[in-house]
Amino acid sequence: MHKIIACSAFALAVSLSHSAMAQDAAEDDILTDVILVTAGSTHADEDTDSIEQPRHIALPSDASTIAARAPGAGQIGNGPLSGQLSYRGLFGERVLGRVNGQRFASGGPNAMDPPLHYAPSILLDRIEIARGVAPVSEGPSLAGAVNAELQQIDFAAGDGITAQGSFGAQYRSVDNSYAIGGTLGVATSNWRLGIIGSREEGDDYEFDGGTAGGTSFERNLYGAHAGVKLGEGEVWAEYRRSETDPSGNPPFPMDIIYFNTDFLQGGYRGEVGEDIALDLRVGHVAVKHLMDNQTIRSPAAPNPRATFADADTTTAEGSLRFGSLTRNVTMGADYQQVDKYVRITNPLNANFFLEAQPDLQEERFGGFVQMRDSAGAAEFEIGARIDRTTQDAGIPALGSAVPMGPVMLANAFAASPREASDTTVDVVLRAWLPGDVVTPRFTLARKNRTPSMLERFGWLPTEASFGLADGNIYVGNQALEPETAWIMEAGVDVDTGSFSIRPTLFYRRVNDYIQGTPFDDTVGVIDSPVEMIANMNGDPTPLMFRNVDAELYGLDLDFNAMIGEHLVLDGTASFVRAKRRDIDDNLYRVPPASARLAAFWQQDDWAVGAEVNAAADQNKISATNGETASDGYAVVGLFAHYQLTSEIALDAGVENLFDAYYQPHLAGVNRVGDSDVALGEKMPGTGRGVWIRSSVRF
Numbered sequence: 001m002h003k004i005i006a007c008s009a010f011a012l013a014v015s016l017s018h019s020a021m022a023q024d025a026a027e028d029d030i031l032t033d034v035i036l037v038t039a040g041s042t043h044a045d046e047d048t049d050s051i052e053q054p055r056h057i058a059l060p061s062d063a064s065t066i067a068a069r070a071p072g073a074g075q076i077g078n079g080p081l082s083g084q085l086s087y088r089g090l091f092g093e094r095v096l097g098r099v100n101g102q103r104f105a106s107g108g109p110n111a112m113d114p115p116l117h118y119a120p121s122i123l124l125d126r127i128e129i130a131r132g133v134a135p136v137s138e139g140p141s142l143a144g145a146v147n148a149e150l151q152q153i154d155f156a157a158g159d160g161i162t163a164q165g166s167f168g169a170q171y172r173s174v175d176n177s178y179a180i181g182g183t184l185g186v187a188t189s190n191w192r193l194g195i196i197g198s199r200e201e202g203d204d205y206e207f208d209g210g211t212a213g214g215t216s217f218e219r220n221l222y223g224a225h226a227g228v229k230l231g232e233g234e235v236w237a238e239y240r241r242s243e244t245d246p247s248g249n250p251p252f253p254m255d256i257i258y259f260n261t262d263f264l265q266g267g268y269r270g271e272v273g274e275d276i277a278l279d280l281r282v283g284h285v286a287v288k289h290l291m292d293n294q295t296i297r298s299p300a301a302p303n304p305r306a307t308f309a310d311a312d313t314t315t316a317e318g319s320l321r322f323g324s325l326t327r328n329v330t331m332g333a334d335y336q337q338v339d340k341y342v343r344i345t346n347p348l349n350a351n352f353f354l355e356a357q358p359d360l361q362e363e364r365f366g367g368f369v370q371m372r373d374s375a376g377a378a379e380f381e382i383g384a385r386i387d388r389t390t391q392d393a394g395i396p397a398l399g400s401a402v403p404m405g406p407v408m409l410a411n412a413f414a415a416s417p418r419e420a421s422d423t424t425v426d427v428v429l430r431a432w433l434p435g436d437v438v439t440p441r442f443t444l445a446r447k448n449r450t451p452s453m454l455e456r457f458g459w460l461p462t463e464a465s466f467g468l469a470d471g472n473i474y475v476g477n478q479a480l481e482p483e484t485a486w487i488m489e490a491g492v493d494v495d496t497g498s499f500s501i502r503p504t505l506f507y508r509r510v511n512d513y514i515q516g517t518p519f520d521d522t523v524g525v526i527d528s529p530v531e532m533i534a535n536m537n538g539d540p541t542p543l544m545f546r547n548v549d550a551e552l553y554g555l556d557l558d559f560n561a562m563i564g565e566h567l568v569l570d571g572t573a574s575f576v577r578a579k580r581r582d583i584d585d586n587l588y589r590v591p592p593a594s595a596r597l598a599a600f601w602q603q604d605d606w607a608v609g610a611e612v613n614a615a616a617d618q619n620k621i622s623a624t625n626g627e628t629a630s631d632g633y634a635v636v637g638l639f640a641h642y643q644l645t646s647e648i649a650l651d652a653g654v655e656n657l658f659d660a661y662y663q664p665h666l667a668g669v670n671r672v673g674d675s676d677v678a679l680g681e682k683m684p685g686t687g688r689g690v691w692i693r694s695s696v697r698f
Helices: 002-011 404-414 453-457 529-536
Strands: 032-036 049-051 073-076 084-087 096-099 124-130 145-150 162-172 177-187 191-202 217-230 232-244 255-273 276-292 306-323 328-346 349-375 378-392 419-432 438-449 483-495 499-501 504-518 543-563 567-580 594-602 606-615 633-643 648-655 689-697
Touching: 217 255, 255 306, 306 349, 349 453, 378 453, 404 529
Parallel strands: 032 049, 096 145
Antiparallel strands: 032 124, 073 084, 124 145, 162 177, 162 689, 177 191, 191 217, 217 232, 232 255, 255 276, 276 306, 306 328, 328 349, 349 378, 378 419, 419 438, 438 483, 483 499, 483 504, 499 543, 504 543, 543 567, 567 594, 594 606, 606 633, 633 648, 648 689
């Protein structure tokens, strides 16, 4: 009750600002979708597409829920703070994730901290999603790219020093959670200085049937940012500290005890000559992580384990753009170094420890050239990049209490090469024919993904799989080749002013797709050390990462319609079919066909509406991964908005109005015993609840 009182009082004054109910679409240039979270954002430029603010829903603890509202997107539900973005059937490291433009490695071996883990919704300004295929200038990625931009203090428009701020607060009844946060700073026309901070906490969430045990969460973020104008550009720097405290992860055998992560980056961006722009950036991210199966797991596991993991990422990027924003040639280079380390321990026995990922190191050098121009009436962007990646692993250390099986595997791994190198080439062509109402568009691309160090050097059979969370035990494979995707997309954007729709057809043919496959040909026959150890840990049929062949194709769209002066309809629809080409099986964790429709009535200072989210049955499932089918569902929510003043707004709503019981196909399965969700059951969606949010911006 103290949370309700405190947060409700605060909500009368502050919240994430997303108050404007009618947002004019930015000029359509085909390249990027932008989900605006802060109304009146000064950051979105004319070369982006604007998707509606997520005013229809309570701001979730996990920003991937907001990103999943884009056409073609979905959320892999691995816990309240560990969701991953699925985009056109691909997820995990196949989707490039960044925060404030900074790329970094996850600290958890099971991706409990994917990139959007570090972007609290209460602090979001916008989420940028590359439409379909990420341009080569954004770095290597097999599929799309997502970038979460947090709120910042801007340069002042006039003379003198001005104070700026943007604060928000929200309360949700379904998990008794609250979130508060914002930015505060001062600026002139030549310099800016700001601080940022947030606090979030929630209990186990309710659903129609009880309480989902092990879903509580707690997270803090604080930091500072600054910029100084230098000529026609800006020298800038920022620092943030993210502290995730004990938070549940029911689909995993362990829960988050902490993520203590430091972000530091800075650089220069701006003009250095007539029609010449320079962008320089250096950064470092340091992740310290602990997970265990005792502290908040109820009941505690009979075999206590605590896993410590570190990940350090150092990056440097530079690019020169010759020409204007819409007619240019851009050349650039980037560098990334990642150091990872994972040690599994027994808190009750100091002599039991294993270095499951011993001193993993990855170094990547990349370069690209990209041109944006026109050919007759057609506009196009074409680019190519080359990357050289080297990886190596150390020799694992083991305690004296470790059984002989893992010791044998560690010795075999120590005697193996423990190093790899890859050279990959990406090429992307995106073209469109701008029109006053109809804009056809077309994309051709060749994209690559280098195997992760976990997929290559995972010598110990464990459930670490970068968030697959399917209960299977996996082991790495040093013979893996990079994934190569051949991509074709075609679509059309129609915008009459009062009605717009943007359908896209896509096809991806992926060679050397990395998939867990049976460890050997004698499935179920325990005749190797890997299978013996896996069997001791409850899985007699472990999987090894191998290269297979796959294809994905589908259709997605979004639309918006203004009916009369006050009624607005908007929504999305998505369908993807993903299967293997080498055998008769489907890819794992592919979202079902889905649709979202919102309708709201808006006046000058208030609006009310409803939204329905629906998904079809999903029976195209992966037999290799032991995936289970899912039933379709439809969930209805209500929402309302009131603009008290030009700076202060209130939003409220009811989620899951009819308290429907549903299990999203992309959700993980429950591993927590003390829960009203049965062991092995897919995690249900949240039940009926109310939420209230307020905002102030000055």
